[in-house]
Amino acid sequence: MALDERKFLILRAIIDDYITTAVPVGSRTVSRKSGVGFSPATIRNEMSDLEELGYLASPHTSAGRIPSAKAYRLYVDQLLKVGELSKEETDFLREHLNVRSAQVDTVLNAAAQALSNITQYTALVTAPAVSSMRIRRVQLVPVDDQTALMIVVTNASIIKDTLIRVPEGLTPDLLHNLSETLTQALADQPLSNVRQRFAEVLRDLKENRKLFAGVMNALENRLEDEEKTKVVVGGPSNLLHYPEYSDVGRARDFLSVLESREKLYPLLRTGGSMEFTIRIGPETGVPELSDCSLVTATYRMDDQTGGTIGIIGPTRMHYGHVLSALGTMGRLLTGVLSREETEKEK
Amino acid sequence: MALDERKFLILRAIIDDYITTAVPVGSRTVSRKSGVGFSPATIRNEMSDLEELGYLASPHTSAGRIPSAKAYRLYVDQLLKVGELSKEETDFLREHLNVRSAQVDTVLNAAAQALSNITQYTALVTAPAVSSMRIRRVQLVPVDDQTALMIVVTNASIIKDTLIRVPEGLTPDLLHNLSETLTQALADQPLSNVRQRFAEVLRDLKENRKLFAGVMNALENRLEDEEKTKVVVGGPSNLLHYPEYSDVGRARDFLSVLESREKLYPLLRTGGSMEFTIRIGPETGVPELSDCSLVTATYRMDDQTGGTIGIIGPTRMHYGHVLSALGTMGRLLTGVLSREETEKEK
DNA sequence: GGTTAGCACTCGGGCATCGAGAGTGCTAAC
């Protein structure tokens, strides 16, 4: 059975109400709402239908009804009107993102903080994917006789650094020269090409072969590590405000998901080219999050997909507001991380 | 009134019991304990005295008694026997600390993780104080025409990096030379001396004065920032297991303290030269932590005080175990961070 | 005189009871 106009209307009214109150909605409540000109009895019939169709559920006989995951799905797909963020809110986000330091880490932290503040849910932010970066420079810095620090400067001034072992007797000047060679070979390459380019360099090389191979290994390992690890969480305790988490057990479960990068990270792998991804309850695939929803968006870095930002909240979250907040933040982040030479820190 | 032998005995029995059960202790329970050869009635008299002296409190008439902060104070000062960690536990800590990466960040994270695991409380770890570090190298890496990345390599391979603005037209080679000059001037200096040394370098300098001044500013700002920010938290949700936090409101308050570096950091400023600092309940000075205790210890880096590690738990925490865990971890960290050339990553 | 048994008393937690309120589903009338 397709849902007719009136069912949509009623369903939306119920969801809207439930999102703000977290209390099961009864027929009287819906009937009183503006825009619905029917008596409770009529509403009841419709609600009964909606329940049968799987959009509503009753916690028990004499409570009202609450929307099911299926209802939220419908809601975000068809009923949702995404508003713009208010001027104040946009300014709030922009301001919070305007940190002195140009360190990407700091920016991401600020972003998570701002998002969690503005939504009052929990924010997740991943670092830009390495695949979206290009190498600017590779620099080897001597640390002691046998160790050097390899520093990779990418666009957006992300730094990856690793200690590598070097043959003894390499002078700073020699390392500097090696750095130049490496930089020339690798500059402006996307990181995904590194292995290949490296192989070419290696082929043309006479001396220091071993060193270069070591550098390459270190580089690759480091990048893989990095890719997997970094998720910044903002406002983890925000969700404890909501009645969904008045039970400590649930709260603990939720928080322990946030502590485990392994569970968190897959959720933030961007699913295709969509601007937004919304996962409702069970759709997250994480049992502990079965009454949470996760909304993610991506930001870009120099026209490549950069990273993911997301909000976790109860399934009855304010999807509209969250979407617009993520949208705005995505644009802001894209701007900040891509600005390159356009702006300088003081 | 001084406490006689028997009062000590009884008080310890009560505290021991309460620490493991979290349930108010009655006279019968104490009497049944091994080592106490008195009837409940006698115990009652003593308990009554202890209450009058401020060591015990009764939640209400017909519950048992619970230890006061004063009692815990006495307990840790005089009654506590600090055991050694078991072989297994020591191995556990060592193993968890044995991470591939030599990055200090990673090590600190691992330490926090291991500590929270082994104690089942919440662990705090601060990065080594900048004052305890020495500069190994200063390196300027070109990023684009007007920007360079300044990298400071310190012992324990901590990296501080900042973008600075440079005059146009500086070639990589020139920057490299500048780096050499800086390194020679600053190498092996403790960071606290930097300003002074810098001034000397600056005096002898003819060209590039401005650039050097810029570098110096950037360096100092960066260091100050760093000092204030970094606190690694391990197992924040661990405390939610305890009945003290069966109320979500308390849990939220606690967690929000962990989220605020401002409240957290002062707690970890090491108070003097003590090996351990124990702050019980109100002694923390943070209202939200009034029924928590905080135990901290320090680790060293190259014979300087490095940073702080700490455990937050309920006031009825297993002080003995926590102390030995912190002691062991402190030694391990000191070892790892000071090993310098003694070991290399694969 | 310190120690202990006995006993009356107190208090909170658990449990059943009860009524109020909210909401439903059904039927019959509009």
Add this chain to the structure above:
DNA sequence: GTTAGCACTCTCGATGCCCGAGTGCTAACC
């Protein structure tokens, strides 16, 4: 097709009650 009415169900909060745990006091005991 819509609505009013009504009986029914279920939760929630309040009330009262009992039980157990624990205390404090007194008097007896060693």
